[in-house]
Amino acid sequence: MATASTRLPETMVSPETGETLFRDIRPVRISYGEDSIVVDLPGYYPRYGNDGVHVGDDMRTADKALEILKKRAAERQSGPTPS
Secondary structure (H helix, E strand, O other): OOOOOOOOOOEEEOOOOOOEEEEEEEEEEEEEOOEEEEEEEEEEEOOOOOOOEOOOOOOHHHHHHHHHHHHHHHHHHHOOOOO
């Protein structure tokens, strides 16, 4: 059975400022320990600035990046893998 995808509205009102936010994708740096990755993060953003609101699956990309960074940090702590 196929699942229906939810189409999000193009704009929303910021719950903090009342400003109109627009659906967009912005580069965001995800950091963990001494490492970081820049990901394209979907969300609702103000026309100027980067304080976004993320809904639904928006954080999936950031979650995956954090998982990768944690794995790298764990591999560094455990030392090189024997060949």
